[in-house]
Amino acid sequence: MPAALETVDLQKHFGGIAAVAGVSFKVERGARHALIGPNGAGKTTVINLLTGVLRPSAGRILLAGEDITLVEPHKRVRRGLARTFQINQLFLDLTPLESVGLAIAERMGAGAQWWRPVGTHASVVEEIVEILARFHLTDVMHERTGNLPYGKQRLLEIALAIACRPRVLLLDEPAAGVPEDERHEILATVAALPADVTVLLIEHDMDIVFSFADRISVLVNGALFVDGAPEQVASDPRVKAVYLGESLDA
Amino acid sequence: MPPTALLEQATRHLALRARWRPLEYAFWLAALASVFLFPGRHLILTEIAWLALFALSLDLILGYAGIISLGHAAFFGLGSYAAALLAKHEIINEPVAALFVSGLAAAVLGFATSFLVLRGSDLTRLMVTLGIALIMREIANQIPELTGGADGLQGVVIAPILGTFQLDIFGHVGYVYCLSVLFVLFLLARRVVCSPFGLSLRAVKGNPLRSASIGISVNARLVAIYTFAAFYAGVAGALLAQTTAFASLDVFSLERSADLLLVLIIGGTGYLYGGLVGAVAFKFIQDALATFDPQYWQYWIGLLLVLLVLFGRIYGGVIAAAVFGVSYWLRLSFFECALILLAVGAGYRHIRGWLDRLDARVLEFIRGARSARAALLQRRP
Numbered sequence: 314m315p316a317a318l319e320t321v322d323l324q325k326h327f328g329g330i331a332a333v334a335g336v337s338f339k340v341e342r343g344a345r346h347a348l349i350g351p352n353g354a355g356k357t358t359v360i361n362l363l364t365g366v367l368r369p370s371a372g373r374i375l376l377a378g379e380d381i382t383l384v385e386p387h388k389r390v391r392r393g394l395a396r397t398f399q400i401n402q403l404f405l406d407l408t409p410l411e412s413v414g415l416a417i418a419e420r421m422g423a424g425a426q427w428w429r430p431v432g433t434h435a436s437v438v439e440e441i442v443e444i445l446a447r448f449h450l451t452d453v454m455h456e457r458t459g460n461l462p463y464g465k466q467r468l469l470e471i472a473l474a475i476a477c478r479p480r481v482l483l484l485d486e487p488a489a490g491v492p493e494d495e496r497h498e499i500l501a502t503v504a505a506l507p508a509d510v511t512v513l514l515i516e517h518d519m520d521i522v523f524s525f526a527d528r529i530s531v532l533v534n535g536a537l538f539v540d541g542a543p544e545q546v547a548s549d550p551r552v553k554a555v556y557l558g559e560s561l562d563a
Numbered sequence: 564m565p566p567t568a569l570l571e572q573a574t575r576h577l578a579l580r581a582r583w584r585p586l587e588y589a590f591w592l593a594a595l596a597s598v599f600l601f602p603g604r605h606l607i608l609t610e611i612a613w614l615a616l617f618a619l620s621l622d623l624i625l626g627y628a629g630i631i632s633l634g635h636a637a638f639f640g641l642g643s644y645a646a647a648l649l650a651k652h653e654i655i656n657e658p659v660a661a662l663f664v665s666g667l668a669a670a671v672l673g674f675a676t677s678f679l680v681l682r683g684s685d686l687t688r689l690m691v692t693l694g695i696a697l698i699m700r701e702i703a704n705q706i707p708e709l710t711g712g713a714d715g716l717q718g719v720v721i722a723p724i725l726g727t728f729q730l731d732i733f734g735h736v737g738y739v740y741c742l743s744v745l746f747v748l749f750l751l752a753r754r755v756v757c758s759p760f761g762l763s764l765r766a767v768k769g770n771p772l773r774s775a776s777i778g779i780s781v782n783a784r785l786v787a788i789y790t791f792a793a794f795y796a797g798v799a800g801a802l803l804a805q806t807t808a809f810a811s812l813d814v815f816s817l818e819r820s821a822d823l824l825l826v827l828i829i830g831g832t833g834y835l836y837g838g839l840v841g842a843v844a845f846k847f848i849q850d851a852l853a854t855f856d857p858q859y860w861q862y863w864i865g866l867l868l869v870l871l872v873l874f875g876r877i878y879g880g881v882i883a884a885a886v887f888g889v890s891y892w893l894r895l896s897f898f899e900c901a902l903i904l905l906a907v908g909a910g911y912r913h914i915r916g917w918l919d920r921l922d923a924r925v926l927e928f929i930r931g932a933r934s935a936r937a938a939l940l941q942r943r944p
Contacts (some may be wrong), residue, residue, distance in 0.1 A: 377905045385780075391778050433578075
């Protein structure tokens with residue numbers, strides 16, 4: 314059985330700089346995989362390549378064995394690859410109800426319907442409410458998203474990706490910027506994601522990474538540095554060296 | 564399954580945007596009443612009706628999809644010439660059918676050019692749309708054997724509408740015709756913007772990156788609404804050609820596209836009525852100013868535009884009304900008014916600098932007083 318997500322010698326050059334220099338890694342089906350690395354390691358570029366925001370300079374991306382390297386971003390979503398953003402990317406003028414409804418309608422192929430009013434599909438409404446309840450958003454579901462507190466917006470950020478019913482979910486620092494007392498709500502929802510959803514987590518916070526991931530890849534200077542089980546990565550002296558800013562040769 | 568009460572609540576909230584509000588009924592009742600109340604003004608009301616439809620078209624792309632255009636007259640003009648030509652050469656005699664075909668012609672042009680406005684910034688879009696309108700105008704100018712060139716297309720005879728209602732010189736039939744078309748197309752537009760498709764347009768306008776990330780095909784949606792809006796603009800142009808039995812090069816003019824933006828600035832975007840309210844306000848302001856100052860009325864329009872965008876629709880409107888009122892009362896010419904405004908503007912800047920300095924001094928004083936108080940409190944045992 315092919316891996317849920319796989320890259321083969323993925324490269325991205327900006328001018329003379331190789332932001333991603335030949336990354337090959339596999340995310341197994343149902344895995345809780347973390348991608349870590351110091352600032353500027355190329356994590357966000359990898360995400361943008363995986364989701365199709367950027368086109369790779371070389372290399373291939375496989376989703377469940379199918380080559381999606383040249384597939385447009387919105388079509389990758391339909392094939393089951395969804396993401397969240399490190400900095401909220403929400404529809405500020407719409408309500409959570411409408412936002413989640415959009416994602417569901419799109420997935421069901423009803424997003425371009427132009428004659429039926431919004432909210433007339435009972436099954437869509439049912440699923441919207443079910444997802445909003447899972448993310449503790451039902452009490453604010455009819456408010457303008459831009460008016461929601463940051464923690465709620467962060468939950469909606471994940472809820473939108475879940476509404477796409479992904480087979481592979483890319484989480485880009487899901488708890489970024491969330492105050493300490495609201496973190497547990499976000500992390501609990503992340504931990505409660507369905508087991509059949511493969512998750513690739515990009516994260517800075519090592520507590521989150523080690524409590525969540527069953528496999529960790531470390532990216533340094535655009536190249537894969539270490540790839541293994543959490544204990545293996547934690548005990549690797551080279552990883553410590555990178556995170557403590559020491560030179561490898563020393 | 565979630566509790567029924569919650570589902571009902573959600574369904575109700577989702578339907579909220581599509582609900583008809585009392586003011587909307589009032590608007591359309593007033594429009595209907597205008598047919599009977601102002602029979603002497605049907606000619607200008609006819610102009611308002613097609614201008615409203617034209618502005619509705621721009622609102623569909625600007626207010627709902629965030630595409631700004633300075634060349635919407637390209638579609639208006641094509642619809643205009645199409646309707647005039649269809650009637651002149653007796654290809655389609657019945658006006659409603661001709662109207663539909665003219666709209667389709669504009670929609671074809673809209674579809675073809677939509678791919679040019681998909682990418683790029685607002686500036687790119689302004690220039691591309693402006694360029695297309697200029698090209699269309701020049702094409703019409705270069706084929707006088709078909710379009711009549713700079714003289715305009717003459718000898719157009721419009722057959723009775725639906726084979727029954729002959730257009731009259733007082734514009735009675737023309738007004739009812741234009742108003743009916745406006746109403747029907749408004750209902751259609753309202754239906755469309757309240758659909759999942761319409762909601763996805765709002766999403767694309769608000770955040771194209773996220774829209775693509777939840778599976779929305781951003782480009783396909785933009786192409787669809789641009790084509791749809793071009794149809795509306797074409798119909799509006801066709802209404803002009805049919806009610807005046809004439810088409811000339813100025814249907815493509817930059818002024819026409821620019822006026823249209825002004826209409827939406829007056830009326831507002833993104834709620835469908837902006838173009839309608841704006842068209843009424845624009846025509847009446849234009850009419851009133853032309854009476855008030857026949858020679859320099861464009862000066863006043865320009866002034867209104869500046870005030871509206873500087874101070875917003877409400878304050879700008881109030882200031883403009885005050886300026887017009889005072890000018891009218893004192894019988895000021897536009898030149899005197901301009902001088903006074905310049906003086907007021909310069910004075911305001913001067914006073915504002917002075918006020919800011921005063922403000923800073925007061926703040927400094929308060930801060931000083933606070934720190935003195937804190938120092939005193941600390942010294943206390």
